[in-house]
Amino acid sequence: MTKPSLDKDKIKFLLLEGVHPSAIEVLRSAGYSQIETVPMALQGGELKAKIADVHFIGIRSQSQLTADVLAHASRLAAVGCFCIGTNQVDLNAARERGIAVFNAPYSNTRSVAELVLAEAILLLRGVPEKSALAHRGGWLKSAVNSYEIRGKTLGIIGYGSIGTQLSVLAEALGMKVAFYDVVSKLPLGNARQVAKLLELLAQSDIVTLHVPETAATQWMIGAAEIAAMKPGGILINASRGTVVDIDALAAALNAKKLLGAALDVFPVEPGSNKDEFVSPLRGLDNVILTPHIGGSTMEAQANIGVEVAEKLVKYSDNGTSTSSVNFPEVALPAHPGKHRLLHIHRNVPGVLADINQVFAGNGINIASQFLQTNEAIGYVVIDIDAAHSDLALTKLAEVPGTIRSRVLF
Numbered sequence: 292m293t294k295p296s297l298d299k300d301k302i303k304f305l306l307l308e309g310v311h312p313s314a315i316e317v318l319r320s321a322g323y324s325q326i327e328t329v330p331m332a333l334q335g336g337e338l339k340a341k342i343a344d345v346h347f348i349g350i351r352s353q354s355q356l357t358a359d360v361l362a363h364a365s366r367l368a369a370v371g372c373f374c375i376g377t378n379q380v381d382l383n384a385a386r387e388r389g390i391a392v393f394n395a396p397y398s399n400t401r402s403v404a405e406l407v408l409a410e411a412i413l414l415l416r417g418v419p420e421k422s423a424l425a426h427r428g429g430w431l432k433s434a435v436n437s438y439e440i441r442g443k444t445l446g447i448i449g450y451g452s453i454g455t456q457l458s459v460l461a462e463a464l465g466m467k468v469a470f471y472d473v474v475s476k477l478p479l480g481n482a483r484q485v486a487k488l489l490e491l492l493a494q495s496d497i498v499t500l501h502v503p504e505t506a507a508t509q510w511m512i513g514a515a516e517i518a519a520m521k522p523g524g525i526l527i528n529a530s531r532g533t534v535v536d537i538d539a540l541a542a543a544l545n546a547k548k549l550l551g552a553a554l555d556v557f558p559v560e561p562g563s564n565k566d567e568f569v570s571p572l573r574g575l576d577n578v579i580l581t582p583h584i585g586g587s588t589m590e591a592q593a594n595i596g597v598e599v600a601e602k603l604v605k606y607s608d609n610g611t612s613t614s615s616v617n618f619p620e621v622a623l624p625a626h627p628g629k630h631r632l633l634h635i636h637r638n639v640p641g642v643l644a645d646i647n648q649v650f651a652g653n654g655i656n657i658a659s660q661f662l663q664t665n666e667a668i669g670y671v672v673i674d675i676d677a678a679h680s681d682l683a684l685t686k687l688a689e690v691p692g693t694i695r696s697r698v699l700f
């Protein structure tokens with residue numbers, strides 16, 4: 292697919308799921324005016340129709356950009372995930388279509404860590420249950436099953452950006468921290484890494500999950516893992532809904548094996564605030580249920596809006612793909628007076644030679660060039676004299692292995 296350059300006022304952005312207005316401010320001040328916003332996720336035919344017409348799409352966690360949906364995105368240059376998780380996008384399908392995907396890997400980590408810590412404190416005091424009873428006219432003044440958080444062991448599964456932040460905050464409150472991660476990690480403070488998941492579960496008073504959604508984390512907490520937890524333990528999941536077997540958790544809570552739980556994410560989540568939330572955990576007073584709002588604070592959303600919009604602007608303005616989650620990272624400084632061409636191709640031997648032959652064979656001088664590859668694709672940015680860009684673009688499209696090529700400016 293070969294594309295000539297587009298004026299900024301023709302480049303269309305679609306922002307779904309109530310992306311924060313800070314993103315619109317960034318896009319407008321960069322000169323982009325065609326920005327459509329939708330407060331919720333779109334699905335099926337509606338999503339396919341909308342995505343077919345835009346050059347950039349911004350989503351959060353609810354819009355499913357599957358291979359089927361992306362097959363309709365013939366103009367799409369990039370996806371901005373205005374969140375941390377990117378599991379809702381088929382990253383390989385996007386890459387094979389030459390669509391770069393960006394996210395905000397750090398902007399809401401503090402918000403999640405604060406929520407988890409608050410939930411741990413409330414659950415250890417039985418507050419959700421006592422509060423629910425009070426709302427129904429009950430009065431449960433009792434210290435039974437109420438504990439201080441000080442001295443308790445917090446077991447963190449997934450010691451990444453959120454897990455480490457939580458580790459520091461928990462130690463500041465006097466907790467002991469243990470963690471399990473598939474990668475060897477430098478423990479912060481006095482935290483210690485535990486080699487086996489079942490060992491961590493057996494040692495922890497509170498277990499909290501901070502892993503991404505992958506094949507390995509799918510249903511990683513099921514009946515056997517819950518059975519390995521301490522009697523009276525607490526389970527918190529603010530990672531992804533596919534990580535915990537909810538039926539097994541409901542059974543353990545009903546059997547009083549666990550003291551309580553807090554869930555922010557679910558295997559099936561309503562697509563909008565108007566849809567019904569259905570779960571076997573509904574009605575259990577010792578369970579805190581929140582609608583996937585771990586990262587939903589004004590601070591985090593405003594920061595995410597700026598961070599991801601800036602990445603989209605840089606990619607659109609000069610082809611910079613730094614920190615893309617599925618693309619080779621290229622950042623070529625602007626070269627005044629030159630035209631910039633982008634070429635995305637399958638990563639097979641000989642493509643760069645063929646590309647350079649286009650220029651050598653047509654007497655076109657390359658002012659600067661930068662190539663990066665990953666296991667599937669190569670991405671090269673080339674600056675040349677303006678006079679030759681139409682010819683170069685036509686010839687570049689004929690290079691075997693080409694996925695996309697276009698003139699940026």
Ligand SMILES: NC(=O)c1ccc[n+]([C@@H]2O[C@H](COP(=O)([O-])OP(=O)(O)OC[C@H]3O[C@@H](n4cnc5c(N)ncnc54)[C@H](O)[C@@H]3O)[C@@H](O)[C@H]2O)c1
Pocket residue numbers: 375376396399400403448449450451452453454471472473474501502503504505507508529530531555556583584585586587
């Ligand atoms: N509830 C929310 O609103 C919310 C907000 C932000 C992030 N999240 C979710 O939290 C997840 C974690 O976020 P993060 O920023 O800390 O990610 P991160 O990538 O910084 O850390 C994830 C950690 O999990 C580890 N890990 C991966 N697979 C594992 C496995 N099978 N077993 C044990 N450890 C494993 C990784 O090595 C890494 O250390 C995100 O992927 C996202 O899905 C949810």
Ligand SMILES: O=C(O)CC[C@@H](O)C(=O)O
Pocket residue numbers: 351352353373374375376377399583586587
């Ligand atoms: O804002 C969202 O919809 C998702 C937030 C969170 O799950 C993330 O991955 O950052």
